[in-house]
Amino acid sequence: NAGVTQTPKFQVLKTGQSMTLQCAQDMNHEYMSWYRQDPGMGLRLIHYSVGAGITDQGEVPNGYNVSRSTTEDFPLRLLSAAPSQTSVYFCASSYSMGGLYEQYFGPGTRLTVT
Amino acid sequence: EDQVTQSPEALRLQEGESSSLNCSYTVSGLRGLFWYRQDPGKGPEFLFTLYSAGEEKEKERLKATLTKKESFLHITAPKPEDSATYLCAVQAGGGSYIPTFGRGTSLIVHP
Numbered sequence: 001n002a003g004v005t006q007t008p009k010f011q012v013l014k015t016g017q018s019m020t021l022q023c024a025q026d027m028n029h030e031y032m033s034w035y036r037q038d039p040g041m042g043l044r045l046i047h048y049s050v051g052a053g054i055t056d057q058g059e060v061p062n063g064y065n066v067s068r069s070t071t072e073d074f075p076l077r078l079l080s081a082a083p084s085q086t087s088v089y090f091c092a093s094s095y096s097m098g099g100l101y102e103q104y105f106g107p108g109t110r111l112t113v114t
Numbered sequence: 115e116d117q118v119t120q121s122p123e124a125l126r127l128q129e130g131e132s133s134s135l136n137c138s139y140t141v142s143g144l145r146g147l148f149w150y151r152q153d154p155g156k157g158p159e160f161l162f163t164l165y166s167a168g169e170e171k172e173k174e175r176l177k178a179t180l181t182k183k184e185s186f187l188h189i190t191a192p193k194p195e196d197s198a199t200y201l202c203a204v205q206a207g208g209g210s211y212i213p214t215f216g217r218g219t220s221l222i223v224h225p
Contacts, residue, residue, distance in 0.1 A: 004157075031211060033212075042201075042215050042216060042217035042218060043158075043201070043215040048211075048212065050211065058212070090157050090158070092157075094211075097163075099145060099209075100145060100146040100163060100165070100205060101205060101211055101213070102148060102160050102163055103148075103150075103158070103160065103213065104160065105150075105157030105158045105159070106157050107156055107157050108155075108156065108157050
């Protein structure tokens with residue numbers, strides 16, 4: 001199993017550009033999430049999904065869109081990039097183990113917005 | 115609101131110098147507490163799940179313990195390869211799926 005994969009690893013955008021961060025998992029996990037990680041702020045939840053066709057907002061959803069058309073894929077779209085979105089983005093997947101959800105993270109995408 | 119506080123923010127140890135990392139939490143009905151390890155430039159990697167006060171889990175030089183208010187990650191005789199950021203997260207009860215993460219403790223072990 002490849003686990004959770006993310007592409008690209010690095011990306012530089014100009015303010016106002018849009019792009020999609022890709023995330024895929026091959027573990028047949030129901031649950032998938034997107035986090036951003038900034039120095040001194042820890043991991044903050046952007047959006048999450050509890051299954052194909054079902055998504056919801058996390059702590060910091062503004063400026064981001066998601067969709068979940070398949071169990072495997074959970075792309076994150078930046079609509080109009082802003083310097084405040086410079087961060088490292090992690091995708092995670094999980095499944096219920098008796099009501100507990102251990103998260104499996106991808107390697108991350110480092111995004112810089114100039 | 116669920117809160118997780120990790121201390122210290124950073125810790126420097128000499129190889130072989132044992133120590134502990136702390137994770138204190140306030141949560142409405144703890145369902146479980148998780149420890150993750152994160153190496154520079156990589157995603158967090160799952161280490162342990164603790165379910166109830168008094169529980170302990172071990173893996174190599176690491177031992178995690180849980181009380182009703184906090185968890186400790188004890189590192190015995192650390193090696194330089196134990197250098198990483200250690201993250202703690204809690205999952206509340208009541209059907210919640212979303213964990214709350216602490217900001218992590220950055221551990222550096224000098225040879």
